[in-house]
Amino acid sequence: MLEDCDFDFKIAIVGLGLIGASYAMALKKLNAKHIIGIDKNSETLNKALHMGIIDSAYDEPGKYLKDVDFVIIALYPNDTINFIKANIQNFKTNVIITDTSGVKEMVMNSVDSFLPQSMQFIGGHPMAGREYKGIEYADEDIFKGANYIITPSKRNKKSSIDFVANMAMKFGCKNVEYISPHEHDSMIAYTSQLPHAIATALMNQNIDKKYFELFIGGSFKDATRVAFINSKLWTELFTMNSDKLIDEIEKFKKSLDRIKDDIENNNTVDLEQFFKNSSTLRKKIN
Incomplete structure (x- = not known):
């Protein structure tokens, strides 16, 4: 039926x-x-x-x-x-x-x-x-x-x-x-859970809030859009997929470290290539 x-x-x-x-x-x-x-x-x-x-x-x-x-x-x-x-x-x-x-x-x-x-x-x-x-x-x-x-x-x-x-x-x-449940959870850790982790980390960063609102532009709003979050649900999602999410967080930390090292060493060639690669990949999503 x-x-x-x-x-x-x-x-x-x-x-x-x-x-x-x-x-x-x-x-x-x-x-x-x-x-x-x-x-x-x-x-x-x-x-x-x-x-x-x-x-x-x-x-x-x-x-x-x-x-x-x-x-x-x-x-x-x-x-x-x-x-x-x-x-x-x-x-x-x-x-x-x-x-x-x-x-x-x-x-x-x-x-x-x-x-x-x-x-x-x-x-x-x-x-x-x-x-x-x-x-x-x-x-x-x-x-x-x-x-x-x-x-x-x-x-x-x-x-x-x-x-x-x-x-x-x-x-x-x-x-x-x-797709298999394992593949689903691996991909969702990167495409959904990691962005939520990043957005909430940005909002919880300890900075001087005196002029905060004056300097908020489109990029900050876009990056933190999902920080308006259902805390109970996302706590459950993160902990039930902890191994895969932790793996993605570690990979993301390595990418941030690469940017940090390029800035510290004034490695403009690598930094520019990193940005170009990011732009190319983002265009594919569009």
């Missing part, structure tokens, strides 16, 4: 923050038959009902999950693991479960260690988001033009993986990529 991706079945979304509520909006736009919203915050649930993005609301899981074919979990990584573990007896046989968490290896290894063979967990990570959190910042178009990463395991059925991929494409994602 799920293979057709027509959403003519019950869907549960766990966590109606920015991402979870955006899933609900996007699915409603695709005429999903019935969306169940699950969130501990009753105010958030009432907002979702008022907005018309969910059809029923629950502040805790229960046996009603036996009627749900597809579950999207938009929680922090540890909460994702705990929710699945706590609801093993509530899930429907052959249910497809996917997540949105920013680390994959630890989450998937943990879930696969206790999830029955009759249930499918497909690791997912939409490369979409904002600096702000909460249902009020949700947007049905947040996925448009974004990449969607799927980290399948050996136990996943092709039809289940294809279902999640088809959903992402219907949301307007420009690309769906399949």
Whole structure:
């Protein structure tokens, strides 16, 4: 039934923050038959009902999950693991479960260690988001033009993986990529976690704040944009991917040391080449 991706079945979304509520909006736009919203915050649930993005609301899981074919979990990584573990007896046989968490290896290894063979967990990570959190910042178009990463395991059925991929494409994602959980976490340590570490380090640097605001330009604003951070979530993301992030921090320190040495030694040739290489690589992103 799920293979057709027509959403003519019950869907549960766990966590109606920015991402979870955006899933609900996007699915409603695709005429999903019935969306169940699950969130501990009753105010958030009432907002979702008022907005018309969910059809029923629950502040805790229960046996009603036996009627749900597809579950999207938009929680922090540890909460994702705990929710699945706590609801093993509530899930429907052959249910497809996917997540949105920013680390994959630890989450998937943990879930696969206790999830029955009759249930499918497909690791997912939409490369979409904002600096702000909460249902009020949700947007049905947040996925448009974004990449969607799927980290399948050996136990996943092709039809289940294809279902999640088809959903992402219907949301307007420009690309769906399949990589291992290990590869995902290695890349995310460099492209996401390291920039957040740098931004927060810049904001926490001990400098004289007397004329601080007078000297803030576009470069500082761009470099520290992601320092407006969800501290609980990012503490969890950093510590759950610690080995890979520490490795990237060490590499970054070596790059900074190279710049420092070139400045100290007045090595303008190497410094200029370093800058040129940086510009060339940045143009490729554009």
